[in-house]
Amino acid sequence: MPFPRSSGILLHPSSFPSRFGIGDLGSEAYRFIDFLKETYQQYWQVLPLGPTGYGNSPYMCYSAMAGNPLLISPEKLVDEGLLTTQDFADLPTFPANTVDFDQVIPIKINLLTQACENFKTQATTDQKQAFAKFCDSKAYWLDNYALFMALKDSQNGESWYSWDKEIAKRDPEALNKVENELKEPIFYYKFIQYEFFRQWSELKKYANDHGIDIIGDIPIYVAHDSADVWANPDIFALDEETGEAAQMAGVPPDYFSTTGQLWGNPVYNWEELEKQDFKWWVQRFEAMLDYVDIIRIDHFRGFEAFWSVPQGEENAINGEWVDAPGDAFFEVIKQKLGKLPILAEDLGVITPGVEALRDKFEFPGMKVLQFAFGSDPGNPFLPFNYPRNAVVYTGTHDNDTTLGWFDQASDWEKRNLLMYLGSISPDGVNWDLIRLALSSIANQAIIPLQDVLGLGTEARMNFPSTAEGNWDWCYQAGALTDEVGDRLKNLTQLCGRSPIKS
Secondary structure: OOOOOEEEEEOOHHHOOOOOOOOOOOHHHHHHHHHHHHOOOOEEEEOOOOOEOHHHOOOOEOOOOOOOHHHOOHHHHHHOOOOOHHHHOOOOOOOOOEOOHHHHHHHHHHHHHHHHHHHHHHOOHHHHHHHHHHHHHOHHHHHHHHHHHHHHHHOOOOOHHHOOHHHHOOOHHHHHHHHHHOHHHHHHHHHHHHHHHHHHHHHHHHHHHOOOEEEEEEEOOOOOOOHHHHHOHHHEOEOOOOOOEOEEEEEOOOOOOOOOEEEEEEOEOHHHHHHOOOHHHHHHHHHHHHHOOEEEEEOHHHHOEEEEEEOOOOOOOOOEEEEOOHHHHHHHHHHHHOOOOEEEOOOOOOOHHHHHHHHHOOOOEEEEHHHOOOOOOOOOOOHHHOOOOEEEEOOOOOOOOHHHHHHHOOHHHHHHHHHHHOOOOOOOHHHHHHHHHHHOOOOEEEEEHHHHOOOOHHHOOOOOOOOOOOOOEOOOOOOOOHHHHHHHHHHHHHOOOOOOOO
């Protein structure tokens, strides 16, 4: 689906400033949306919003359909009467530019637990009815998720495939028993999903009312240790006896890694999915559309063919490409849900088959300027090679910031960029690439906030193929200055991406 000429900002909610140590859906989120509107942006792109596990990666969540409790705003819970400001009396001092997850998680959990207890005893009739309605409407994923998390807590956080066999394999009698035993934690997990969804829905409405559409990531794969795999083992490539991933997802050696990327997720049993008319995937898209307006499919090429690595491998070198039924899949999605607003992350090893699949359904592909200057004039990431139906980024969450990239770029890349630009502007190379993105013919342009703020490698969000030390950047209150806003606004208008036409 081609989009009108427009632009937006890439920023995960965890990166907002917050007195609670991690960005949330409170006042700073609303302030950021005001910034987007004031600077003529029309999109806010976020990373996956699910409940994160080990490593805190939003791409490895305990559920593909649930929300991340850490993003719930405690101040909004005060507004709802479920906490008081006294509950914040002993908050520690958190780092200014990073999220200390080890410090944040227990504090947030304590506040959410207190809010849940208060809800049980103080909720109004309207609140109880809204909660019951939410639980009923989301039961298709919420019931499995709440039980999964309650079980996981009772098993000291162990992965589901190490649980007692009858629970791991979902024996009905065993599940009935544990559901009765774990009623309290199951209620808690349903409650925090209700609160996340309530807060997110209010924020999304505010964004939409101010002319901002939200772009959300849907990773092609889900975490092995997730409610999705535990509840639907037949649609994943698992060892039937142990529950381990029989075939693991990843990508072959590429720009980011000479040994490829071994993600460890189980790949899909596409044959079984096709037999079921892709029911689980249809539900996943439906759930996603509750959160966002536009869906960016991460690792789109995996719908045409995917890299499959056998169980036991330590890196992704010894994998193989396996065909996937992407054409049939997207036909079903279109039939069930209509023509969806989808962006295709088509980076990496892209074949004519991947391009044909993308173009058949008119999905815009991605162009990343940091990839543009390392080869010859045929480089597809150079702006003069773009089609209009594309979305251009200076960099993504997997890239360094533009300043960090330029600092570490090869002499060849720097020379090519300087020849292309003529010179680096006084505003910095970050604004040069922002200008290239906004002035390109690509219909959409998305800029990471780190580049708008002119930050270096210290503000990088993710280092691919590293399990720890990622996803922890946040900006300081006051960073969205009038000077920064005016520069972005004027350039956006000059490049014809403003919703307000002069």
